[in-house]
Amino acid sequence: MAQRTGCQDLASTRADKRPTLTDVARMAHCSPITASRAINTPGVVSADLRERVMAAVERLGYLPNLNARALASTRTHVVGVIVPSLAQHIFSDVLRGVYDAVQPTSLRVHLGNTHYDSAEEERLIGEFLRHKPAAMIVSGVDQSPLARSMLADAGCTVVQMMDLTADPIDRVVGFSHVEAGYIMTRHLIDQGYRRIGYLFLVGWMNTRSAGRLQGWKQALEEADLYDPSLLVTRTSEDLDRQLPRERGEVITPLHARAGLRELLTAKPKVDAVFCNNDPLALGVLFEAIAQGLRVPEDLGVAGFNDSDMILGAHPSLTSLRTPRYEIGFRAVEEALAVMQGQANPERVTDLGTKVSFRRSTDRLGQLSADHLSNV
CATH class of the missing domain: 1.10.260.40 (lambda repressor-like DNA-binding domains)
Known part of the structure; x- marks a missing residue:
């Protein structure tokens, strides 16, 4: 042939x-x-x-x-913004950035919430595109094949946000969750922790959470410390059976307290816990104190996102700082630049992350008294 x-x-x-x-x-x-x-x-x-x-x-x-082409010429001044949750504080910060960037322009935001449901995301994308938006801003890079196809053929600027990919639909603004998970785990290793657990209590395993988990595993494997039994993960159904949730998508510190008890029962010598988000880190801190564990000497505790909710915790909580507001703001800026014919030649915008180092992981006593009084 x-x-x-x-x-x-x-x-x-x-x-x-x-x-x-x-x-x-x-x-x-x-x-x-x-x-x-x-x-x-x-x-x-x-x-x-x-x-x-x-x-x-x-x-x-x-x-x-x-x-x-004729339809494209009749585009509205609407920017469609789709996020997976309005119950989580991280997306409130992203949306503040979006609205602040839109405020001085003639654009207006139409907001959609998928509740981490891919079918709902597909429905929202189809509904928004029927209104001929000037741009679409969507969370994540793990859209279903149908959602990705609709966005690719939308005829308007599309900005994915909160994660990174080398193959965006159009443009992407975010940071690497794999790198973020690696950086935090490496920080714990550098502080002298050797049996580092990971607490992942959530009903959905999106690419962002999976990336953090991958970074945790990678850092531990490099240090010859990886133990899969140090991972505690539960689905939403498991959580509801153990401790019913009354706030929909929100995972509370109560779930984390149960998770730490489970981890300590299975691995009593665990000496640090990296939590998938800050509410979990607060719960782990509360349970550690309740069990008479010294933080950070007996147990290091680290969160993710460095949100305002952890301010005032004692001891102060280490967390991975993520640029949530900046992501929302830059996503709008990228869309505006394309609409104005000033598109950035770089389709991938990596805003990076860093560890906000505080007392909960200061096992080596590196933080000064002056520093501790300010965190």
């Missing part, structure tokens, strides 16, 4: 269908939205990219959808 060319392969998957913008983008090694810009507004993309896209157009015989 004769060897098929790349062009024939694409066509063979469609039989009698015409080449699409997605086919053009795949051949030009860019996103569909970028390919659309190269065709419709060539002045906002590089000469090299424009040449690649037009070569793909010619090779495939692609004909632009004039109806879609």
Whole structure:
């Protein structure tokens, strides 16, 4: 059988269908939205990219959808913003950034909450796109194939946020959760902890939480300290059976207290716990004190996000600082830049993270008295 060319392969998957913008983008090694810009507004993309896209157009015989182009020209001033939860403080901080960035513009925000439900995310995306938004801002990079396809063909700027990927739909603003999990675990190792547990109590394993877990494991493996039995994880169904939740998606410190009791029963010599979020870290701290454990000498405790809720904890809680407000603000800035023809050539914006080092992990006594009085 004769060897098929790349062009024939694409066509063979469609039989009698015409080449699409997605086919053009795949051949030009860019996103569909970028390919659309190269065709419709060539002045906002590089000469090299424009040449690649037009070569793909010619090779495939692609004909632009004039109806879609007409619809794009009637875009509204709406920015669709979709987050997975309104019950968690981290997304309140992100939304503050979004609204502050939008405030001086003519744009207005339409907000959707998926409740960590992929079907609901698909429904919201479809509903928002029917209103022809000027841009779409969505949390995470783990959209379902259908959601990703709808966003790729949306005809407007799409910004994913809160995580990173080398292959964004259009643009992404966030930080690496794998790196964040690694940095915090490495901090605990550097403080002299050797049996470091991970507390993950949640009803959904999205790529962000999975990334933190991966970073924890990677750092421990490098130090020859990894023990899978030090991981405590429970589904929402497990949590409801053990300790019914009355606040929907919210995991409370009470769940963390039960989690630490379980961990200490199975591994009484555990000497540190890295928690998937700050409410869990507070619960671990409360339970450690209740059991007469000294923090940080007997047990180090670390959280994630460095939220305002941990201010005032005693001893003060170490947490991984995440740029939540900045992510929301920059996501809008990225969308505005594209709309104004001033797109950043870099499609991936990494805002990074850092450890907010406080008393709960200061096993080596490195923090000064002056520092401790201010945290």
